[in-house]
Amino acid sequence: MVTVTVWNEYRHEKEDDEVAAVYPDGIHATIAEGLREAGYDVQTATLDEPEHGLTESVLDDTDVLAWWGHKAHDEVEDAIVDRVVDRVRDGMGLLVLHSGHYSKPFKRLMGTTCSLKWRESGEKERVWVVEPGHPIADGLPESFEVPRAEMYGERFDIPAPDDLVFTSWFEGGEVFRSGCCYTRGKGRVFYFRPGHETYPIYEQEEVRTVLDNAVAWAAPGDGPAPYFGNAEPIEDLD
């Protein structure tokens, strides 16, 4: 069974009543609930736990790591970031959610600033499937609406995605590449835009379908572990 660890910064929920009303047990609990219903073996981890909850032992039991952070990206210790990034390169899947675009692991894996535009006006978002044959689009309609969303707008400063699955339309006039697939080393990385802390977006059926599909897509395979370094001498080759 595929194992998932849902990581959450878990600060907004403890400091802001509006957020606590939407996600009383933390965003991670709501995300984890959806993934458990989808049949995954799910654990959670948060910033204020020792080693941010991402010990070697926890990561040993993690096929796919989902990451939600926003206001405390800088408090994530570099040693833990190194650990996460190394795991991805070795094959662990990584789902980067919404404001996680500015998280240290995502910026490290992308090599870019991952900057964008934003606006908190509670406007409507329409998520369009631009690649209906991609496994992350399974079971979705060709578009779905997030009734109230924080807007993220282009230019999103990322490398061109290996696969672009979703593009969002916003009421205020912006567009955004909102479902982006990458491979880094042996690991697969999926960025998914919807999911603000003040809206119950992670309870929305289509969003849960996307996360379910993304875990399946990002789960590690059984490909070769390449050898790096000095190759065998030529005389042994034939």
Added chain:
Amino acid sequence: MVTVTVWNEYRHEKEDDEVAAVYPDGIHATIAEGLREAGYDVQTATLDEPEHGLTESVLDDTDVLAWWGHKAHDEVEDAIVDRVVDRVRDGMGLLVLHSGHYSKPFKRLMGTTCSLKWRESGEKERVWVVEPGHPIADGLPESFEVPRAEMYGERFDIPAPDDLVFTSWFEGGEVFRSGCCYTRGKGRVFYFRPGHETYPIYEQEEVRTVLDNAVAWAAPGDGPAPYFGNAEPIEDLD
């Protein structure tokens, strides 16, 4: 100097007063005017000329071919389509404009249906630059508006572009990958969405900048002409 041939179906302008009022000398004349101002050597060709104006001799003098068609795609003879497609594979650049998405050469080069959604409501389009480092974005603002446009909406059934330069937002709720780069053989193909026959879009400054840049980008280089077929035997290789 880079030579451009602007091809136009040239039927709407002769049959529809509304179109004739916007493009009295044909859409091709307006596009050609813009490219001449940009410094290119430009000729035009239209459907009802012999060989659709695309004789071998005309194509011998064509670095980049721009293609506008809409209501008479089926009247383009297959032999001329073969000729155009072969030229592209040999290095000729091809700009496919607006309703040219359904033209025979574009469908042949893409391998897909090139279908999409459309709506003629005169709504506003915002064209966002998603890849500001791409040469086709030179000299542009990060977005520009087409005040009244026919809407084209996703799913646009194309192969994932090699480079996605623009994405459009529409007032009615749709998005569209509106600037798409491909390589086919040695030739470069650029699809650009804006440009309906009932709006003076090809007179708009930003649109002219895009077409200028696209010609420069698509112009053939001096890369090797690969040999295909039986390779030299091994004994000759060392």
Added chain:
Amino acid sequence: MVTVTVWNEYRHEKEDDEVAAVYPDGIHATIAEGLREAGYDVQTATLDEPEHGLTESVLDDTDVLAWWGHKAHDEVEDAIVDRVVDRVRDGMGLLVLHSGHYSKPFKRLMGTTCSLKWRESGEKERVWVVEPGHPIADGLPESFEVPRAEMYGERFDIPAPDDLVFTSWFEGGEVFRSGCCYTRGKGRVFYFRPGHETYPIYEQEEVRTVLDNAVAWAAPGDGPAPYFGNAEPIEDLD
């Protein structure tokens, strides 16, 4: 269960004793045997059957079509090519094997000539995994040898693959992109180079692993069936 149809031209085996000695029941039988052992529900079809064995009813029962052809590409009727291509665009997976690079369906889906260099010298091929995290590389070593192979060399005139999984090295001095993934419409297409009619390559374990993985990768999903055509008017959108 995923259903596979293995299509073979089936001419070499009947006309050439050397080929018949290697593939006495036809290349399709050997490929089908490997896929059955991998757990798929497999049927076969050949050129000389009515409708080349690819009736609508057979294709209704086909999740993934594997295609082997070489000397009789031109005898495949265009109506059947249309049918296969339409099915791929609607989601059917397609595996194109070895000399199938020149088949009508592959050329139609690629939009290029699909030309290459070749040499029949029985030389050694080394297939290198360049993308070890790709599902088609599951269970493989980081390289494997085909002891005697027909050489295919670059330039391979294809669109740049969406994913490049394998690159081959040949004794005589050539390289080749030998495992290439594409999406066309909702369908996934995988080109795999090894597999000449005079060598028992389809009995080789690593090759069977690749075909097994490729079927799993190319099998259709459950993504949305996009609507194409006139979109709903704006007034209905809000």
Added chain:
Amino acid sequence: MVTVTVWNEYRHEKEDDEVAAVYPDGIHATIAEGLREAGYDVQTATLDEPEHGLTESVLDDTDVLAWWGHKAHDEVEDAIVDRVVDRVRDGMGLLVLHSGHYSKPFKRLMGTTCSLKWRESGEKERVWVVEPGHPIADGLPESFEVPRAEMYGERFDIPAPDDLVFTSWFEGGEVFRSGCCYTRGKGRVFYFRPGHETYPIYEQEEVRTVLDNAVAWAAPGDGPAPYFGNAEPIEDLD
């Protein structure tokens, strides 16, 4: 005129007589000579200069930075790496040469380990053009040989290139993606494999053609400088 800064670690040449015999004035001098002959305005910079020769003022005068390093990657100060990486994201071109695959700027921009296999046996390399329509292939034959080279072999742990221009074949049995294009932010990055310190590879005509083309390709354009941060409120948009 496009300005180029050629950066070299410049240690091998001072410490090793064999290297000094090949590159008496340093590898940077030979590379710079080739680029000056191609018509560029070229300056050089080396590790042991203050700020490694890459002051803000030098970078203000740099359209494209070429980077050669090998044994002292770790001595490059992080503050200078930050500076270089920020410049690339803002549009400066970067050519990463041979053993520069392990340089800090390249690893930071790729997000991967950039590991590979190597072997110093003085074997023959054949560089094949796999994308003959790419501007970096202008003026080249479809393949060329480097008579004696250090081998680099796959798996090369990089993100899949946006454009793969060259693939190398090695006498000993390996292949390598040896010409790889990326965009990071507004900047273009080109990795080019050939170029070991003990062989006069940077005097070879085809290699000089590649570097000439790569500078032209990587030179910054005039695309928009996107705004990042809080977007204008909705009420101002219409």
